[in-house]
Amino acid sequence: MHALKVTRAENFPEWYQAVCREADLAENSPTRGSMIIKPWGMGMWELMVADLDRRIKETGHENCYFPLLIPMSFIAKEAEHVEGFAKEMAVVTHHRLKNVGGKLMPDPAAELEEPYIIRPTSETIIGDAMSRWIKSYRDLPLLLNQWANVMRWEMRTRLFLRTAEFLWQEGHTAHATREEAMEETLKILHDVYQRFVEDHLAMPVVPGEKPENERFPGAVATYSIEAMMQDGKALQAGTSHYLGTNFAEAQNIRYQDRDGNLTLAHTTSWGCTTRLIGAVVMTHGDDDGLRAPATIAPKQIVIVPMLRGKPEDAEIRDYCASLAGELSAQRAFGAPVRAFVDMKETRPADKRWDWVRRGAPIICEIGPRDAAGGQVTFMRREALREGDKIRSVTLSRAEFVARAPAFLQDGCETLRREADERLRSNIRADIGAWADLEAYFGAEDDETSFKGWARVGWARPTGAALAEVADRLKSLKLTIRNAPREQGAVSGKCIFTGRPAVENVLIARAY
């Protein structure tokens, strides 16, 4: 018996929904396709933001804030961008409601001359500002970032993974040369995103370049980091784009170079979103719920007093409070330990399971014997069970307090090791022909069967030939995830065209 009603093996998508609900991460809202992020989920996001923001600032970027609403005409400026984004987005057409016979409606007298769209991304409105702010080479590089909500009118939504509104950071930079812009694009990919996701979220990724047909609309090159979920599917955990001079041309971002010539800037953009919370669930969760890496657990050590409505309750309460105080004076991951006493008026057993499902890294259960004997009985969430039994350990209070930071650190390492092992052992490199791919991925079609990734050689077709490849892959519900930056040896034939392979690419089902 596990703490969730459905296991990963039984039905992975249902299990995912169950974790989001039972771990109090988020829920659907009355606004179609938009979610409510609940405190435990939001707390995780805030800790992600703090760490990623630090990395973005350490690499020289500054935060700013641009308008939510973008004039419709701005979207039309970059030809591919309009094709890619003009489709599904929220359009603001009126600026007033009117009460007509007790019923509210948009006031026809308050129709906007030019509609606004709610930003799906901000290249156009930030590019417009760049064209005003950049005058000379002295103003370059311009390294901006913003934390914001964005909206894309998705038809089929899933909590965190695909929602109409989501939270993200979007970086936007302008540079004097192609080389500098490419260096930025890859610095974000490797030094910021990969390091953040692997080190802070304990989630191994493969960085690489997206094929032409998967590029950001308007980009010259798009890079991604791809993570493997427990059902084998890939999840794009961050993207970094080199935009060439496409947006600079569309929006007139020019600078006077050292020789006095007016020159087009090279721009980049890059983003990470709240879908990372979904990725954490699908990477580290188990059949008892979420296992939150201690780096992002809003409460790292939860103390449940085993109160029984008896006189010794007072002693237990005091003991828990002073234990929390001592733990908070310890440091883990460069910050004070986040310890919390759950004083809610519910049954201790219910609290235990609530915190197990939420994935608090350490859960202490303090009864009269612990309080009297100066000891701490606790569970570690990353290693909750021994066979069918819950693994509960008792240590002296002093030893527990001293070792708590190491427990938190070790817990993260365990999660990372499991995820590393999963990624390493589930990329098939033995698929040399289309028929092999078909045999592996076409065998059965139910969403619950585990399928890893395939690393295959290809001849990097473009245009119509690439579209045909994409269609064939689509018939197996597959996409090319990226061409890993670490290519290793490239040999054999392209599994699509039979021509000599020039590059390795990763193929997978994906979120």
Next chain:
Amino acid sequence: MHALKVTRAENFPEWYQAVCREADLAENSPTRGSMIIKPWGMGMWELMVADLDRRIKETGHENCYFPLLIPMSFIAKEAEHVEGFAKEMAVVTHHRLKNVGGKLMPDPAAELEEPYIIRPTSETIIGDAMSRWIKSYRDLPLLLNQWANVMRWEMRTRLFLRTAEFLWQEGHTAHATREEAMEETLKILHDVYQRFVEDHLAMPVVPGEKPENERFPGAVATYSIEAMMQDGKALQAGTSHYLGTNFAEAQNIRYQDRDGNLTLAHTTSWGCTTRLIGAVVMTHGDDDGLRAPATIAPKQIVIVPMLRGKPEDAEIRDYCASLAGELSAQRAFGAPVRAFVDMKETRPADKRWDWVRRGAPIICEIGPRDAAGGQVTFMRREALREGDKIRSVTLSRAEFVARAPAFLQDGCETLRREADERLRSNIRADIGAWADLEAYFGAEDDETSFKGWARVGWARPTGAALAEVADRLKSLKLTIRNAPREQGAVSGKCIFTGRPAVENVLIARAY
């Protein structure tokens, strides 16, 4: 000659716009009424957010995130709320654009069945969630907060002070009893908002209750903290509302009490916004630009290397870098000192004045003599001038580094003292009759003449009598700001009605 082209005395509103522009805080955007918050302004906001967020969390609140878009029907649920907010807001009516002959337009086939409005505030959508989340007294109090962007379609906008889109935090809480909800409302007012604004922004405020006609739409009682700007006008720096059971009734927020009865919850809401940045400008700025309190200055100590394209430049550069390193190892206000070397390729004199206008608390100018002699030459922004001369001081490097945290602290104290003195000495308590009020405020009408506040006794009229008072005040461009929580003695007659006064209120022109 000052660093700005217009002084406060010449034209306060123009001076304000000049500071926002020259200090790189924000600018108007192509989106009507929405601003772009530039890195220096955003950096100040981030430091405000960090401090206020800590205070909000320390008082037991948890952050969450609710949808940007609110179904139109939600707004109609609370009768006064709809009157107060249904008027000017952005309405989303379509979810797709269509390319018609090369021109984009909202796709008529993608009209929404029910329009959405962009949240002007979130009582309705959060109340809806509360009605689902609260089942029993064990779920109370429910203490939520969110940091978000909101939108109110303002006709006349001014950077930070009144913009269509702004950033804020909005707290929303539910309680079992009136007493608990009132305690929360006042805790936020005094312990969170007043402490934050006075301690962190060095801006003294008067906390008090708004008169009935100035209440938040749907509230039973609205409290505010009011700050005095350098032109004497009042600025509402934060509000805290006790909503009674009005929203609970409209949205069915009920809980089972200890006796098993289904009971309406009492709710509160409270907010602070990016207008505080405007308040900081108008409280602490001078004719040379902003003076940022060191608590919220994104860079506290800016080091300008006086490079001259000569061989000794390298030595200066190294000296500046190691000085910044030493300063960063010092702590002020509980965090590492934020030191920065400005290596931009512009003239050192331009850099000095840029940082003066931005209000960096300490500006160091390091020339060859400083580098060679192990000394630091610096200005303190809160005391920039001695008569017409710039006050520049030289200390040994060791002494400067050791004393820098104290300089930052002292600078904040100076700003606070000046603002305290201004507030204390400009509230007139000698106005006992309407004619006096008229004589003081009606004398001249130009926006640039300084007018303080009046503290007068009144009989607390309600309904139509209060509306008449508000109208009379409006003819003098005045409003009642609040009835201070510290009432002192109440005596004499109501200046509006001649009846015995029952309460003191503050009257002022306001932003």
